[in-house]
Amino acid sequence: MDTSFAEAECVKQVLEGNEDAFTAIVEHFQIPVYNLCYRMLGTPQEAEDAAQESFIRAYRYIRRYDSSRPFATWLLSIAAHYCIDQQRKRHLLSVDLDEIMEFGIMDDSPDPEKVVTTGEQNELIQKNLAALPVKDRMVLILKYWYDFSEDEISDALEITKSAVKSRLHRARQHMAEQWNSEENDISRKEGRQHEPQAI
Amino acid sequence: MNHKQYEKWILDDSPLSAEESELLKNHLASCSVCQKLNEGWQKSLQGIHSADQHVPTAGFTARWQVKLQQEQRKRTIVRRRIIVFSSLFFLLLSLIAYILLSGSFASFLANLITLTTQIILFITKGLSELTMLINGVPSIVRWSLGIFMIGVANMFIILLTYIIWKARKNHREQQEAPAYAEE
Ligand SMILES: [Zn+2]
Numbered sequence: 001m002d003t004s005f006a007e008a009e010c011v012k013q014v015l016e017g018n019e020d021a022f023t024a025i026v027e028h029f030q031i032p033v034y035n036l037c038y039r040m041l042g043t044p045q046e047a048e049d050a051a052q053e054s055f056i057r058a059y060r061y062i063r064r065y066d067s068s069r070p071f072a073t074w075l076l077s078i079a080a081h082y083c084i085d086q087q088r089k090r091h092l093l094s095v096d097l098d099e100i101m102e103f104g105i106m107d108d109s110p111d112p113e114k115v116v117t118t119g120e121q122n123e124l125i126q127k128n129l130a131a132l133p134v135k136d137r138m139v140l141i142l143k144y145w146y147d148f149s150e151d152e153i154s155d156a157l158e159i160t161k162s163a164v165k166s167r168l169h170r171a172r173q174h175m176a177e178q179w180n181s182e183e184n185d186i187s188r189k190e191g192r193q194h195e196p197q198a199i
Numbered sequence: 200m201n202h203k204q205y206e207k208w209i210l211d212d213s214p215l216s217a218e219e220s221e222l223l224k225n226h227l228a229s230c231s232v233c234q235k236l237n238e239g240w241q242k243s244l245q246g247i248h249s250a251d252q253h254v255p256t257a258g259f260t261a262r263w264q265v266k267l268q269q270e271q272r273k274r275t276i277v278r279r280r281i282i283v284f285s286s287l288f289f290l291l292l293s294l295i296a297y298i299l300l301s302g303s304f305a306s307f308l309a310n311l312i313t314l315t316t317q318i319i320l321f322i323t324k325g326l327s328e329l330t331m332l333i334n335g336v337p338s339i340v341r342w343s344l345g346i347f348m349i350g351v352a353n354m355f356i357i358l359l360t361y362i363i364w365k366a367r368k369n370h371r372e373q374q375e376a377p378a379y380a381e382e
Binding site for chain 2: 023026027030031034035038039044047048051052055056059121122124125126128144145165168169172173175176177178179180183
């Protein structure tokens with residue numbers, strides 16, 4: 001992120017009633033916020049909605065911002081909370097209706113064909129991320145995409161530092177295991193094509 | 200030293216001493232489980248570091264400004280509604296207070312009971328007249344009308360189910376479509 005951006009000045013102006021000053025904040029932070037939402041939610045549409053909503057919340061709660069701390073950390077933690085809530089809501093919704101109606105039973109298992117053809121690292125990482133529990137995923141994203149320290153993660157998500165550590169450990173293990181099983185899948189497919197798949 | 204300790208060293212990125220990393224190296228050479236874990240995590244880490252930043256489509260800030268305006272308009276409407284409802288509620292409360300305080304509460308109650316009784320009487324009378332009317336209609340007409348009504352009700356239920364299902368499907372497609380479009 002560009003450090004020359006005068007965020008403190010912008011925040012001060014917003015507090016003095018200059019609405020346009022916040023527009024500069026949106027312009028400056030749109031990519032990190034959007035990227036966080038995308039990593040968390042997995043589709044452009046949801047990422048857009050979540051990023052927009054995060055900025056709306058930041059604007060509304062700007063008075064609660066403690067100017068002694070980095071603005072980016074505060075902003076990203078708002079986005080993080082919003083994404084976690086969205087994930088939970090989506091989960092509840094998809095379980096309820098589908099089970100009651102017995103319509104459109106979705107197969108959530110990865111499409112092996114797709115993995116082989118577009119077996120790019122990027123996509124694989126996104127898919128493995130999506131399989132993590134919501135909070136583990138967020139902890140991992142904040143740590144590796146945003147270089148948050150364990151203290152900053154614990155502040156942002158309002159969980160203890162030891163919870164951050166254990167979630168990180170679990171998330172890394174999960175990612176490693178998924179990576180290995182994906183690679184097995186691919187090599188099995190490429191190597192012995194006629195053997196029935198054992199999943 | 201046990202397996203768990205090595206797992207911790209592989210996964211937790213706290214720096215290891217020279218002695219510790221030597222131990223880990225030796226263990227990795229002999230233990231395929233830990234080796235596999237190490238490889239999986241290192242490759243994931245590589246993938247994470249090389250992953251591109253996702254970028255919103257152009258005009259994000261302009262869209263945000265529109266959204267903020269809509270949001271603010273909505274909030275004004277809600278605030279206005281709250282004011283209207285609370286003043287109505289206040290009015291109702293003061294009316295009740297007035298009735299209670301003015302001593303005419305007993306007569307008010309009496310009037311209310313009379314009115315209610317009259318309304319109930321009126322409805323009962325209407326119902327009995329309706330029953331007589333229905334009894335006058337031949338039974339074949341009554342039956343076919345009944346079956347027709349059941350059919351309509353069923354159709355309504357099926358239609359409702361379909362609408363819900365369709366809406367859910369659309370919602371899901373909307374979520375999935377852009378992911379492919381971006382490729
Ligand atoms: Zn081992």
